[in-house]
Amino acid sequence: MAAISVEPCTFALFGALGDLALRKLFPALYQLDRANLLHPDTRLLALAREAGSAQEHLNSIEAHLRRHVPEADIEPAALGRFLARLSYQHLDFLQPEGYQALAEQLPGELPLIAYFATAAAVYGAICENLDKAGLAPRTRVVLEKPIGHDLESSRRVNDAVARFFPENRVYRIDHYLGKETVQNLIALRFANSLFETQWNQNSISHVEITVAEKVGIEGRWGYFDKAGQLRDMIQNHLLQLLCLIAMDPPSELSADAIRDEKVKVLKALAPITGEGLSTRVVRGQYIAGYSEGKPVPGYLEEDNANASSDTETFVALRADIRNWRWSGVPFYLRTGKRMPQKLSQIVIHFKETPHYIFAPEQRLQIGNKLIIRLQPDEGISLRVMTKEQGLDKGMQLRSGPLQLNFSDTWRSTRIPDAYERLLLEVMRGNQNLFVRKDEIEYAWKWCDQLIAGWRNAGDAPKPYAAGSWGPMSSIALITRDGRAWYGDI
Numbered sequence: 001m002a003a004i005s006v007e008p009c010t011f012a013l014f015g016a017l018g019d020l021a022l023r024k025l026f027p028a029l030y031q032l033d034r035a036n037l038l039h040p041d042t043r044l045l046a047l048a049r050e051a052g053s054a055q056e057h058l059n060s061i062e063a064h065l066r067r068h069v070p071e072a073d074i075e076p077a078a079l080g081r082f083l084a085r086l087s088y089q090h091l092d093f094l095q096p097e098g099y100q101a102l103a104e105q106l107p108g109e110l111p112l113i114a115y116f117a118t119a120a121a122v123y124g125a126i127c128e129n130l131d132k133a134g135l136a137p138r139t140r141v142v143l144e145k146p147i148g149h150d151l152e153s154s155r156r157v158n159d160a161v162a163r164f165f166p167e168n169r170v171y172r173i174d175h176y177l178g179k180e181t182v183q184n185l186i187a188l189r190f191a192n193s194l195f196e197t198q199w200n201q202n203s204i205s206h207v208e209i210t211v212a213e214k215v216g217i218e219g220r221w222g223y224f225d226k227a228g229q230l231r232d233m234i235q236n237h238l239l240q241l242l243c244l245i246a247m248d249p250p251s252e253l254s255a256d257a258i259r260d261e262k263v264k265v266l267k268a269l270a271p272i273t274g275e276g277l278s279t280r281v282v283r284g285q286y287i288a289g290y291s292e293g294k295p296v297p298g299y300l301e302e303d304n305a306n307a308s309s310d311t312e313t314f315v316a317l318r319a320d321i322r323n324w325r326w327s328g329v330p331f332y333l334r335t336g337k338r339m340p341q342k343l344s345q346i347v348i349h350f351k352e353t354p355h356y357i358f359a360p361e362q363r364l365q366i367g368n369k370l371i372i373r374l375q376p377d378e379g380i381s382l383r384v385m386t387k388e389q390g391l392d393k394g395m396q397l398r399s400g401p402l403q404l405n406f407s408d409t410w411r412s413t414r415i416p417d418a419y420e421r422l423l424l425e426v427m428r429g430n431q432n433l434f435v436r437k438d439e440i441e442y443a444w445k446w447c448d449q450l451i452a453g454w455r456n457a458g459d460a461p462k463p464y465a466a467g468s469w470g471p472m473s474s475i476a477l478i479t480r481d482g483r484a485w486y487g488d489i
Contacts, residue, residue, distance in 0.1 A: 006037055006038065006039050006042075006424070006427055006428065007039060007111070007427070007428075008039040008040075008041035008042050008110055009039070009042055009110055009111040009112065009113055009427055010042070010043045010045060010106050010107065010110050010111070010112050010113070011029070011042065011043070011044050011045065011113045011115065011423075011427070012045040012047055012102075012112060012113065012114050012115065013025060013026075013044070013045065013046055013047060013115045013117060014047050014048075014091075014093060014114060014115060014116050014117060014118050014126060015047075015048060015116065015117035015118040016046035016047055016048045016057075016061070016088070016117070017046075017048040017050055017057065017060070017061075018048075018117050018118070020117045020144065021046075021117045022061065022064040022065075022068070023064070023068055024068075024175075024417070024419050025115065025117060025419060025423070026061055026064065026065050026068075027065060027068045027069045027417070028417055028419035028420040028423055029044060029082070029423060030065055030069060030078070030079070030082050031069070031073065031416065031417065031420050032420055032423060032424055033078060033081060033082045033085070034073065034075060034078040034082075037424055038085070038427075041107075041110070042085060042427075043085055043087070043107065043110075044082075044085045044086045044087070045086075045087055045088075045089060045102075045105075046058070046061060046086060046087070046088045046089070047088075047089055047091045047093075047102075048088075048090065048091070049090070049091065049092055049093065050090065051090050052090075054087070054088040054089070054090075055088075057088045058083070058086060058087075058088050061086070061088075062079075062083060065079075073414075089101075089102065089105070093118065093122050093125060093126050093129070094122065094125050094129075095129075096128075096129045096132050096133070098129075099129045099130060099132065099133035099135070100133050102133065102135075103133040103134060103135055106135070109138060110138075111138055111139070111140065112135055112138055112139040112140070113139070113140050113142065113426055113427065114126070114130060114139050114140070114141045114142065115142040115144075115423075115426075116141065116142060116143055116144055117144055118144075120143070120144075120146065120147050120148060120157045121157075123141075123143060123157055123160060123161055124157065124160025124161060124163075126141075127141060127160065127161050127163070127164040127165060128160075128163070128164060130164070131164040136164050136165065139165070139169065140169045140170075140171060140426060140429070141161065141165050141169065141170055141171065142171045142172075142173060142426055143157075143161065143170065143171065143172045143173065144173055145172070145173065145174060145236055146227065146231065146232070146236075147172065147440060148444070149226065149227060149231060150444055150447075150448050150451070151441060151444040151445050151448050154440055154441065154444050155441065158437050158440070158441075162437070167436065167437060168431070170437075171426050171431060171434045172434050172435040172436075172437075172440065173422055173434065173435075174236050174237060174240050174434075174435050175418040175419060175422065176236075176237045176240060176241065176344075176374070176418065177240060177418075177422070177433045177434070177435075178417075178418030178419060178420075178421040178422040178425075178433055179374050179375075179378070179418045180378055180415055180416070180421075181372055181373065181374050181378045181379070181380065182241070182244065182374065183421075183433075184372075184380065185244045185245065185346075185372065186244070186253075186258075188372075188380065189249075190249055195370075196249070198350070199325075200324075200325045200326070201324075201325065201326055201327050201328050201329050202351075203350055203351055204329055204348060204349065204350055204351065205329065205349045205350065205351045205352075205367070205483075206329060206330045206331070206332065206349050206481075206483060207245060207246075207329065207330075207331045207332070207346070207347070207348055207349065208331075208332045208334070208345075208346065208347040208349070208485065208486055209238055209241050209242060209245075209331065209332070209333045209334070209345075209346050210334045210335070210343060210344070210345055210347075210485070211233060211237060211238060211334075211335040211343075211344045212334075212335065212336060212339035212340075212341060212342065212343045212344070212469075213335075213336065213337045213338075213339060213342060214291060214292075214338070214339060214340075214341060214342045215337060215338070215342075216286070216291075216296060216297075216299070216302060216313075216337055216338050216466070217299070217302050217337070219303070221302060221303065221304045221305060222304070224311070225305075225306060225309055225311045226311075227311075228311045228312045228313075229312050229313055229314060229315045229335055229336060229337070230283075230312060230315050230447055230450060230451065231447065231451075233315075233335040234315055234317075234333060234335060234447065235443050235444060235447045236435075236443065237335075238333050238335060239266065239443045239446075239447075240262075240435070241346060242265065242319065242331055242333065243261075243262035243265045243266065243439075244262070245331075245346060245348070246265045246321055246325070246326055246331070247261035247262050247264065247265050248261050248264065248325065249261075253432070254432070255430070255431035255432045255434070255436075256431075256436075258432060259435075259436045259439060262439055263436070263438055263439055263442060264323075265321060266439065266442035266443055266446065267442055268321045268322045268323045268326075269319055269320075269321060269322075269446050270319070270320040270321070270322050271446065271449050272317065272319075272449070272450055272453070273449065273453055274453075277450075277453045277454070277457060278457075278459075279477075279480070280317055280318045280477070281315070281316070281317040281318075281450065281477075282314075282315070282316045282317070282462065282470070282471055282473045282474045282477055283312040283314065283315055283454065283459075283461040283462065284312060284313065284314030284315070284316075284336060284461050284462045284463070284464045284470050284471040284474065285298075285299050285300075285310070285311070285312055285313050285314065285460075285461040285462070285463060285464075286298055286299050286313050286314070286336075286337060286338040286463075286464055286465070286466045287299070287300075287463045287464070287465060287466065288301065288465070288466060289338065289465035289466030289467045289468065290465075290466065290467045291338060291466055291467050296338065296466045296467070297466075298463075298466065299311075299313050299337075310460050310461060311461075312461045313336060313337045313338065313461075314334075314335070314336030314337070314461070314464060314470045314471065314474070315333070315334070315335055315336070316332070316333065316334040316335075316336075316470060316474035316477050316478075317332075317333050317334075317450075317477075318330045318331070318332055318333075318477060318478075318481075319331040319332075319333060330481065332477070332478055332483075332485075334470070334474065334485070336464075336470050338466035338467060339467075339468075339469060339470070340467055340468065340469060342375065342376060343375070343376070344373070344374035344375045345371060345372060345373045345374060345487075346371075346372040346374075347369055347370070347371050347372075347486045347487075348369065348370040348371075348372075349367060349369055349483075349486075350367060350368040350369065350370070351367070352367050368382065368383060369382070369383040369486065370382050370383075371383065371486070378415055381402070382402040383402075421433065422434075469485070
């Protein structure tokens, strides 16, 4: 039996034949079913604009499921049970008539979860049509990013949804918040006095957040060129991670208590303007280079590329938080495409001891680091100083890890995908891992001033070779402060 109680619901997936649904959402729902975390009466409804045979579409969903779920996890009984829950319905999202037919199909008064794996431009229309069909009062809506491309457009989308759904029934997804290690940030900080008493400017010198991608555009030129790396990654993923690291302890473990503290961090972010745009921010765009030993094209040479695009594929910046806890502690954020490796990690650098007594040449090694790895190998490692072993070593120091590697520590346990956790929490009606409207707005407000500054300055992004760690000026950004990016090879 599952340890978590789950209520029955109807899960309606809008945009069920899109890439996100086929690659991530159906596999996540299957894994939940396999783990007995779907109620026996829960139904899954695939909704898409594509007409034709429902059975053919269901066959296509099954084929993608087999492709994206590891073969070892495909269990005939679980798969049969999952497919028996699943039905397909053709629906034009903009036409109210189809929603009436949808309402007639839905069983009783079960809660309806409407997941929007569609363009944000149609969120408002779907909500209105759900309301017209009398479905809104029992519906929770799940919104995929990106929600808008700036503060104004995000407000339009959120306001269109808010006309029909109160905030407590709106779930805005940021899949990074579903990662096991991100969850552990809360436990690590607030359940361990060892860390929480040191989690401030008295003990921490600086923080790094790196989210590096090996891939290039992967056929997403149309979307990405309008967005860029700042909108695509920093506005949501990296700022959310920054909030979880920097926030004060919430009064309780409720959704609003946690989100209140995150909003305080976003409001305290110092704007980057004027001279800071050239000293505290670096924009880059990859040119041709090598990935895994193979030549790859530059951003402007990708299929369907606009050869004069000045969209950034890399951003590094120094963020400062104007409050008592973090005064004088810089947060260095870095994210880019066509990096040497796929890597998401947070590094907390602790200050040196106030009085140094060891060999002078070893001084640069001194300093504890807490490394929180989100991918590829989720885990937490604390680097501490110890003495080298051996009679001939004297008091020679070395840095070594105290390590918690999730896949090694809990070998029998499969680390769930972020979407599995998030979908389960929606079904349970728990909003802890979802983003509130004001969080999105304050994040956009901060990013918008950066974009406006770039536009006014008219500077082109700096080139960097594919397969490198970004432009040289991103290294200068941190070395100017007497520091270096952790672990760069």
